[in-house]
Amino acid sequence: MNIVVLVKYVPDATADRQFEDDFTVDRVNVDGLLSELDEYAVEQSLQIKEKREGEEITVTALTVGPEAAEAAVRKALQMGADKGVHVVDDAIAGSDAIATSLVLAKAIEKLGPVDLVVGGLASTDAGMSVVPAMLAERLGLPQVTLASVVETQGDQVRIKRDGDVATEVIGGTLPLVLSVTDQSGEARYPSFKGIMAAKKKPLETWSLADLGVDASQVGLGAAYTAVEETAARPPRTAGEIVTDEDGSGAKALADFLASKKFI
């Protein structure tokens, strides 16, 4: 069984994230790391492998991104993925989700036959939460997404999906595209053994030419959307802070709400 887990290298959310002059996300001057939400995808991939003891299962961590994005694959390998693939090509810079999903789809086809593609809830930078659905569409595979609980048995996959109006159980047959939320289970930390073992694991680097993707299909120039303006939101300035003493805080708060016409 072949599992491909999608991992994205993103600017650290706790750093001061910013844009380049062409309005693309600055991925060079801000420290990057494996998107936290993709750790859950790696975790579930590993759990599926561990639960299906006795089966021959390979977990491949796949990323598309600049040179530094290799760190995201490395982290997945340290957690326990078996091998890594990093698609890197200057032409990819500035790609939108549509182009990214194209590159991922071609890479998955090249890795094939793949039984399970696993993604996270969303990236922590763009945060669109659309790539797994786009991949399912491109690959013609069932889409079983946003799982808070995942179970597999034979070629059957069942998930729990917590929707806005209902909690649903979704079922599908392998091969399929799965995505998992941060409710699916705490992601493991790489062990010292895992970190040492990761150094010997295979990590391939592919270019667009390796995938048969033309440079004109990706990158900022091929994007289906254009950003016209980015602006830092003015920081909120702290207002009045009072310390409650014998009910004074409640009174002050009620007065504030009344002054703003909320009561």
Add this chain to the structure above:
Amino acid sequence: MAEVLVLIDHVAGQVKKPTYELLTLAAKLGEPSAVFIGGADGAAGAAEAVKGYGAEKVYVIDDAQIKGYLVAPKAEALAQLAASASPAAILLPSSAENKEVAARLAIKLDSGLITDAVDLDESGVATQSVFAGNYTVKGKVTKGTPIITVKPNSAAPVEKAGAAAVTPFEVTISDAAKTAQIVASQPRKASGRPELTEAAIVVSGGRGTGGDFSAVEGLADALGAAVGASRAAVDSGWMPHTFQVGQTGKTVSPQLYVANGISGAIQHRAGMQTSKTIVAVNKDEEAPIFELVDFGVVGDLHTVLPAVTEAVKAAKG
């Protein structure tokens, strides 16, 4: 004038407020046509509802072939409608499911997609709030039929009479779109409170509640507000995940946000810092949430909130 398709957000034919907001925004771009995907029995009521917000047409797509499967059939149905109606744009209420529908639609129609817009102007430029609400981005779709998902509370619905001509639309759903089956569905229990993402006021609780949300809920009910929770409260099992405000939960932008016993980590701020007015109650005067607030009380939420609740009730008589 070209049509602009607006997918109706409804539960069993009961139209939800974001639909009216989207119809209002759609009128800036062209002639709003509402799209109802649901049971035939709910169509008439939905059409009547959107008529008051400028919908000139109401396409009705029977969901008999759609409702048993996840996402893919809905995208297929909308793609067929788009091929027939050649709309100027397609607007969907931003929800987890609709973003996935929009994603597949973008690939099918070879069109650009913008998610989580918080505003839309006459030229199709969408405004988004990104990087945990620290940046505002304006952009537009440059290829194909613009597909835009719009967050709740992005526009004030404007009442306007439309023809709301009911137009049944037949779709053919392929077997390939019926491969992710909804095996079971447990509807969420109605809380009687406003929807978290749609509410004008949100009262939230975090670790500082110690698991007792009664003071938070009491104030929420007095204010007619929705109840939210921080990730810490959800991870502790005190509140269901559907109540979570933050990066991995809901993003809210109400008129008033009241954070109680919430420290204000970046993950939480990402979900609420575009709120108009922010108030916090926290025992820890060093809590980062106080950097954001318009008004803050350093104190015990279990004593402060009930007293505020009484004051609200007294003021409302």
